[in-house]
Amino acid sequence: MSVTxxxxxxxxxxxxxxxxxxxxxxxNSIMGFLIREARLLDHxxxxxxxxxxxxxxxxxxxxxxxxxxxxxxxEFGTMGHFDDDYNSMMLxxxxxxxxxxxxxxxxxxxxxxxxxxxxxxxxxxxxxYEVSSYLFLTRxxxxxxxxxxxxxxxxxxxxxxxxxxxxxxxxxxxxxxVLGMPNFAIFL
Amino acid sequence: xxxxxxxxxxxxxxxxxxxLENREVSVAALHDQELYELELERIFAKAWLMIGHxxxxxxxxxxxxRLMGEDQVIVARAADGQVHVSLNVCPHxxxxxxxxxxxxxxxxxxxxxGWAFRxxxxxxxxxxxxxxxxxxIRTKEQLGLKKARVQLYGGLVFATWNHDGPSLxxxxxxxxxxxxxxxxxxxxGLEVLGPPQRLTIDANWKTAGEQSACDGFHTxxxxxxxxxxxxxxxxxxxxxxxxxxxxxxxxxxxGHSLRCIAADTSWALAHxxxxxxxxxRLEAFPPPGIxxxxxxxxxxxxxxxxxxxxxxxxxxxxxxxxxxxxxxxxSPLRDGTLGSALVLHSIMPKGPNHxxxxxxYFAEKGTPEHVKVMMRAAATLGTGTSGIIEQxxxxxxxxxxxxxxxxxxxxxxxxxxxxxxxxRPADWPDKAKVYEGFGKDDAQWExxxxxxxxxxxxx
Numbered sequence: 001m002s003v004t005x006x007x008x009x010x011x012x013x014x015x016x017x018x019x020x021x022x023x024x025x026x027x028n029s030i031m032g033f034l035i036r037e038a039r040l041l042d043h044x045x046x047x048x049x050x051x052x053x054x055x056x057x058x059x060x061x062x063x064x065x066x067x068x069x070x071x072x073x074x075e076f077g078t079m080g081h082f083d084d085d086y087n088s089m090m091l092x093x094x095x096x097x098x099x100x101x102x103x104x105x106x107x108x109x110x111x112x113x114x115x116x117x118x119x120x121x122x123x124x125x126x127x128x129y130e131v132s133s134y135l136f137l138t139r140x141x142x143x144x145x146x147x148x149x150x151x152x153x154x155x156x157x158x159x160x161x162x163x164x165x166x167x168x169x170x171x172x173x174x175x176x177x178v179l180g181m182p183n184f185a186i187f188l
Numbered sequence: 189x190x191x192x193x194x195x196x197x198x199x200x201x202x203x204x205x206x207x208l209e210n211r212e213v214s215v216a217a218l219h220d221q222e223l224y225e226l227e228l229e230r231i232f233a234k235a236w237l238m239i240g241h242x243x244x245x246x247x248x249x250x251x252x253x254r255l256m257g258e259d260q261v262i263v264a265r266a267a268d269g270q271v272h273v274s275l276n277v278c279p280h281x282x283x284x285x286x287x288x289x290x291x292x293x294x295x296x297x298x299x300x301x302g303w304a305f306r307x308x309x310x311x312x313x314x315x316x317x318x319x320x321x322x323x324x325i326r327t328k329e330q331l332g333l334k335k336a337r338v339q340l341y342g343g344l345v346f347a348t349w350n351h352d353g354p355s356l357x358x359x360x361x362x363x364x365x366x367x368x369x370x371x372x373x374x375x376x377g378l379e380v381l382g383p384p385q386r387l388t389i390d391a392n393w394k395t396a397g398e399q400s401a402c403d404g405f406h407t408x409x410x411x412x413x414x415x416x417x418x419x420x421x422x423x424x425x426x427x428x429x430x431x432x433x434x435x436x437x438x439x440x441x442x443g444h445s446l447r448c449i450a451a452d453t454s455w456a457l458a459h460x461x462x463x464x465x466x467x468x469r470l471e472a473f474p475p476p477g478i479x480x481x482x483x484x485x486x487x488x489x490x491x492x493x494x495x496x497x498x499x500x501x502x503x504x505x506x507x508x509x510x511x512x513x514x515x516x517x518x519s520p521l522r523d524g525t526l527g528s529a530l531v532l533h534s535i536m537p538k539g540p541n542h543x544x545x546x547x548x549y550f551a552e553k554g555t556p557e558h559v560k561v562m563m564r565a566a567a568t569l570g571t572g573t574s575g576i577i578e579q580x581x582x583x584x585x586x587x588x589x590x591x592x593x594x595x596x597x598x599x600x601x602x603x604x605x606x607x608x609x610x611x612r613p614a615d616w617p618d619k620a621k622v623y624e625g626f627g628k629d630d631a632q633w634e635x636x637x638x639x640x641x642x643x644x645x646x647x
Binding site for chain 1: 287288289290291381382383384385386387388389390409410411412413414415416417522544545549564565568569572573574575576578579580582583584586
């Protein structure tokens with residue numbers, strides 16, 4: 001197994017086709033979806049958020065590595081902070097919402113997810129879109145006076161279904177090599 | 189040089205921080221700046237530290253940059269094919285010589301004044317050779333990067349600044365017999381499944397260090413959610429009764445430790461297999477990380493005594509003194525089978541109130557590729573940054589450290605008074621200290637004794 005990098009696997013730039021114009025109906029509906037999704041998570045409606053995940057989900061947050069600038073596009077490793085599929089995400093959600101012992105988020109963090117810089121591309125599959133968005137996240141816990149912060153680019157595969165958009169893939173490209181927060185007991 | 193200059197101070201401090209008679213450690217030890225400086229000198233500059241695996245740097249010139257305490261080191265494979273560990277500090281003006289986490293370079297050239305070094309740390313020269321910019325007081329041999337002593341074990345890279353101290357074998361002592369069952373059991377050995385996760389935990393390094401020494405008890409409460417969702421065996425209301433994964437055999441030697449737990453007492457998937465002979469058990473539940481195809485290799489490479497241990501109750505979690513956490517655990521895989529997750533953490537201090545938690549995932553090289561992918565996912569689900577087990581630990585250690593900041597809080601003690609006592613079963617090897625039964629504080633106290641011994645060692 002390769003120890004090194006696999007950026008294309010995460011960004012899937014090869015699957016991007018025509019860019020969907022900013023402000024178009026498709027663009028707006030995807031922007032609205034991302035905002036609603038962030039709102040569900042921020043308000044800890046994790047069960048409802050889970051219903052937005054497609055059953056063929058791939059959910060990853062590869063580790064980042066500092067490299068010489070010539071390798072800037074290859075800063076992501078094969079290991080990740082998340083390395084999930086649908087079933088493992090459901091297990092995480094079940095743990096968080098059905099048990100009374102999930103201490104990493106009890107008491108809960110106060111999290112805000114700010115989503116911006118959204119770019120949407122069509123793909124070879126009708127009703128499926130490649131979506132890049134920037135995530136800025138603040139997390140406050142207990143009486144801490146400061147915030148744990150996180151910024152990332154997310155590369156999503158969104159699929160329009162009869163029940164609305166579903167997330168078929170999310171690759172979270174973090175800007176930190178050494179995370180400043182002690183865990184990802186939260187979703188990104 | 190302040191190194192080792194404070195023997196009297198440290199003895200006085202240790203007598204205040206550690207109550208040997210009552211098996212208590214002062215909470216103040218989790219926040220004390222002066223103690224921390226001594227720990228860097230006496231623990232992290234003296235101990236054998238695990239800083240990576242040779243499969244991260246398979247080719248000549250490959251390197252990774254790692255921490256030994258707060259010191260950055262370059263771990264590189266040199267032209268001789270050997271792994272070398274060199275301080276990432278230019279002997280010229282203290283600039284970091286290497287600025288990236290990993291890569292391949294036949295020459296490490298400092299960006300400040302261009303002093304250049306080979307992967308083995310030796311000095312090549314400074315630019316404008318005829319002007320002799322390294323001077324003529326020190327020879328080139330004296331101007332290499334400071335070199336650590338290196339020993340590979342099961343492919344793991346261990347390094348220490350203690351050039352005259354114990355060998356790695358002596359450092360492990362009797363525990364090597366058991367560690368071999370994790371790290372040296374197959375023909376091809378282990379490989380990493382990618383570059384490690386790294387994160388910062390706002391806690392004193394010892395909170396994680398001492399827990400690694402067989403704190404099984406916290407599983408029932410802190411990790412109660414994992415029992416609740418049915419991933420571990422037992423009933424959800426067994427907190428105080430038939431506690432899963434609590435009965436087994438704890439081992440301790442030189443501050444190192446392992447917990448040996450039979451598969452069918454911990455994971456739900458392994459329940460209900462009925463009574464098995466040791467031989468049948470080894471076939472039914474090969475030790476974590478060993479697929480059925482690899483079992484013949486294990487049987488060939490391990491002694492009869494070791495195979496008996498692997499069959500009865502394989503080592504699954506534990507630590508290496510001072511700062512390593514081991515989880516070679518059974519874990520359900522995506523395909524529904526009972527697989528495993530092989531995880532090592534290192535705990536590197538970043539001041540008294542912070543440490544870096546570095547997480548490596550492994551598989552035996554001989555594991556089918558698709559199984560490696562599932563093992564990596566299982567390890568990520570259970571351990572490390574988002575691990576449903578370990579995210580609760582990372583939340584606890586900062587609280588303990590915060591407690592030490594209170595002028596009254598720091599007068600409290602951490603207590604290691606639940607004592608099982610050595611009670612080696614007749615059929616268990618006479619190696620290391622052996623504690624059979626409900627996991628208690630014995631091995632964790634041994635961790636503190638090893639800490640005490642190293643801190644008070646005459647320099």
